[in-house]
Amino acid sequence: MPFDLTPMPRSGTAGTVHREDLAVGIWLLGIALMVLIMVALGGATRLTGSGLSIMEWRPLTGWFPPLSETEWQRLFDLYRTIPQYAAVNAGMDLAGFKEIFWLEYLHRVWGKLIGVAFLGGFITLVMLGKVRRALVPRLALLFALGGLQGFLGWFMVASGFFPHRTAVSPYRLVIHLGMAFLIFALLLGTALSLLSREPTAAPPRELRRGVLAVGALAVVTMLAGGFVAGIRAGFDYNTFPLMDGRLVPAGYLALEPWVLNLFESIPSVQFNHRLLATLTLAASAWLAVTAWRHGHTAGGRAALLLAGMVATQYVLGVAALVHVVPVGLGTLHQTVAVLVLAAFVNALDRLRAPASRLPR
Structure with missing residues (x-):
């Protein structure tokens, strides 16, 4: 399955990692780090209202900012034609x-x-004979998803130019954010499968199921958080745990x-979003207890790390x-969501059953 997040089977025997895979x-870890930074930049761009400042999409050009006052004025005149300028920045x-x-330019x-780092790295490693044939379809998929993500970014931004809109569509925002999560997970999962030693024993079933449950809840919570960001719901009901003095707010399910x-x-x-986050936190507490019972194994430590990252993200969410939702805390909250996803992918890798050698 092309969208399967299961790490690639290792190429080495138990306890070994091939130099080519290293x-x-x-390289893939470096690309994943770049994606993490990209998500952080996206969060800051959204929170500062910068995302609609560039009204042109130039995927192959556009490397340089305006180099003259005339060009600056042209872009500013374009921006002044959209509803956000009149309603927010008049x-x-x-x-x-x-x-x-x-x-937005930096983003x-x-x-x-x-894109350049991925394509350049891929071509270089292929020429050096370090990319296994079985890995090429996965890498091709990642490159294609990266191109699609660029289009989805513009698709999202363009929704903010519609009449009577002062921000992007929350639906398009969540699609764009979800694609970023998918790309990051595939990058990290593939990298870890190449860098980790082949396991010698099957992981505890209870622990793996717990990791899957916490990870699934975390991902759903992240996507729900995208809608919180998309409709700016975080700027209302700024008390915790009650919302305007009530556990369930007035107007819930009123539409x-x-x-x-x-x-x-x-x-x-x-x-x-609050409910999903709390359920994820409760599940992670159960996972931590389960992991502790399994002792100091690699899988147990990875599960504890996942539980710890969920708790950290919960605290950051409440603080924001x-x-x-100040820009700094809001950006940090979005960035740590990716680190929760990283902990989930890492735990799955550490709790992976032994697999046969992957052919070159």
Whole structure:
């Protein structure tokens, strides 16, 4: 299955890692780190309202910022045609436009750099004979997903240019964010499968099931958080654990049809995110107890790390909420979500059953 997140089978026997796999694995870890930084930049771009400042999509060009006052003025004039300018930034001068432009510019250029680093690294490693044939389809898929992610980024941004909209579509935002999570998970999972030694014994079934449960809940919570960000639900009900003095807020499930409450109702979207996060935290506490019972094994330590990252993310989420989502805390919260995903992928790798040698 092309979207299977299961790590690639190891090429070595138990206790060994091939030198060729080491080179490819380190390269993929570097790309995964670049994706992590990209997610952080995306969070900061969204929270500062910078994402709609560039109204042109130039995927192959666009490496350089405006180099003349005339070009700056042209881009500023374009920005002044969209609803966000009139509703949010009316009266902004060129100097103010430059302030929001630079973060979106950095975000886009960083995405291009990821593409160059991936394609350049792949070509170099193939020429050096370090890429196994069985790995090529996975790497081709990753490159294709990266290209698709660039298109999805523009697809998301373009939704903010519609009449009567001052921000991007929350649906498109979640699709873009979810694709970033998928790409990161595939990169990290593939890298770890190449860098880790082949396990010699089957992992405890109870522990692996616990990791899968916590990881699945965490991913659903992250996607629900995308809708919180998309409709700016975090700027309301800034108390915890109650929402406006109630456990379940007034207006919960008030929209018709009811399914819209999952995506467009501020009280419902925020409550659901809180509920999912709390369920994930409770599951991670159970996972920590289970991991502790299995002693100091690699799988047990990885499960404990996952539980710890979930708890850290929960605390950051509460802090961001009660402080009305400042840019720093909000960006950190989105970034640590990727680290929770990393801990999940790592735990799955450490709890993987022995596999046969992968052919070259």
